[in-house]
Amino acid sequence: MNYTYLTTEELSSVIKYDKRVIREQLKDSVLFEGIHYIRPFGGRKILFIWERVEEEMLNGVTTNSLVTGI
Template sequence: MAYTYLTTEELSSTIKYDARVIREQLKDRVLFEGIHYIRPFGGRKILFIWERVEEEMLNGITTESLLLK
């Protein structure tokens, strides 16, 4: 399956949340590394996996969603 990767700024524009809110309030509280975003090549840059973020927005976080991904 091909995924769509978005930077924080691109995700911000897509979901209409400020990039700062994504970085400070959503990342690691609602959006988790390895599930909703990755750090390619072990670097500092964060790429959000759009399909996973969208699924989370539509369905919410469940224990099952954390275990399955």
């Protein structure tokens, strides 16, 4: 499956949330590492997986999505 990777700034423009809100309020409370975003090559840069973020926005956080990583 092909994924669309977005930086925090790109995600901000797509979902109309400020970059700081994404980093400080959504990341690690609604959007989780390994499910909704990755840190490629073990670095500091964060890339959000658009398809999974969009699915979470449409369906909400469910136990199943947390367990299966979808």
